[in-house]
Amino acid sequence: MKDLSLFLGCLIPNRYPGIEKATKLVLDRLMIRWSELKEASCCPAPGVFRSFDQITWLTLASRNIILAEEKNTDLLTICNGCFSSLMDANNILKNDSELRAQVNTHLKKISKEYKGTIEVRHIIEFLDKEIGKEKIDQLIQRPLELRVAVHYGCHLLKPTKARKLGGAEYPIFFDGLVEATGAISVPYEGKNSCCGAGGGVRSAMLETSLKMTEYKLERMKKAGVDCIVEACPFCHLQYDGGQVELAKGGKIFNIPVVHYSQLLGLALGYSIEEVGLHLNAIRNPEFENKVARIQKKDASIK
C-alpha cells in the first residue's frame, strides 16, 4: 500500500481547521504514514463546478491527483465532496482515453500529465478497510459512551457503482467505526437522507437547503442524541451553521456537530480544544461536560 497525501480542500483549512488538526493528530496516533499535499486547489467541488463544465472539472481535479502521483502516494480525502470529485475524476480519466487526451492537452500548458497511477481514498473507508474497527477499539482507553446520530453524507456512498462500498440504503461500516470509540450509533428516521447542502443548493437557496436540514435535526433530536457525527465538512457546516440560521427563526436544536476525526481524537484522549470542537458555532456545555467526565474516568474500568 502506498503512503498517503492529505488533501485538505477548501472548507476544512479555511472554515473548520479543527477538523484538519484532529485528522493530523489521529493519523499520527494510528501511525499511518502520511504527508501534506502541497499546492492543491479546490477539488473542484462537485455541485457547482461539475454541473457547469465537465472538462474544467476534470482538468482541475486531475491537477490535484497529479500532485499525489508525483509523490507516488495515494490521496486521502476527509470530505465527501472532495472524495466524490477526485475519485470520480480519477475513474473517468483512467477509463476514458478520449477525455484523458483532452485533459492532458490542457495540462501540457503547465507541463503536467495525468498518468492514472494512484487511488483516491476517504478517511472513513480507509480506516474501515486498512486499520479496522477492532484495532481502533483496542487503542481506546476510555470508551466515549455517547449517543450519536451518524450521518454518512450522500457522496461517501453514492453513486454506489462508483464507490463500491456496498449499498446505500442500510450501510453499516461508518457506524462500526463510531461504535469502536465506545459510542452508540442511535437509529433515527431519515438517517440516509441528505443534509441539504449539496449541489449548490446551500449557496443559491439557503432556505430550501435548511428545510432538509431541519427535517434531519428534528429526527435526531427525537432519537435523543448527544451529538451528530459526520465525515464531511460541508455536512458539518450545514448542521453547525444551519442550526444558527434555524435559530433565527426560533428553531433551537443545540446539537453539537463532530467530524469523525474529532470523535476519534476525543476517544484517544485529546480534549475538546485539541480537536478544535470549540471552534464550532454550536457549543453545548452539557455535551462538553459529559466528554470531560468520560475522559477523566479511570482508564482501568474498560
Place this chain on the structure above:
Amino acid sequence: MKNSDILTCFQCGACTGSCPSGKYTSLNVRRIIKDSIKKDISDQPDLWMCTTCYNCQERCPRGIKVTDAILSLRAEAAKKGHILPSHRSVCKFLIETGHAVPIDDIHITLREKIGLSEPETVRKYPKALKDVKTLLESTGFNELIHE
C-alpha cells in the same frame, strides 16, 4: 447520457418520491427528465434545486443515470448563460484564489490559535495558483463565467 436511455423510463416516479428537495420545492425529477426529451428546459429554476444526493439514480428500476442527466442539463443551462448569481460568485472565487471557499482573516487567526500555520494549499504557492489560472483560462471556464 443518450436520449434512448431516458426513453426506457416507465414513469414509476421512484425518482420523485426519493427526492429530499422535492419534498419542499417544485423540483419534480420525473418531469424534468420527461420534459428534457421534448424541449429546452435550460431556463427552469428547478434544475438548481437538486442537491445531487443520487437517491433517484440509485433507486431507478431502469438504471437510468438520473442525477448525471441533471448534471448534463445544468451544463447546457450554464452554457446558455443561466447561472445563478451566488454560483457565479463561487466560480469567481475559484478563478481568483483556486478555492471555492477562500480563507479570511478570522480563520487565519483561528488556525494560529490551534497551532496550525498557513494551509499548504495553492494559496501559499504563487506558481501553483498561476497554474490553476492557466488551466481555467485554457478550458474556457473564465469565458463561461464572464458576465
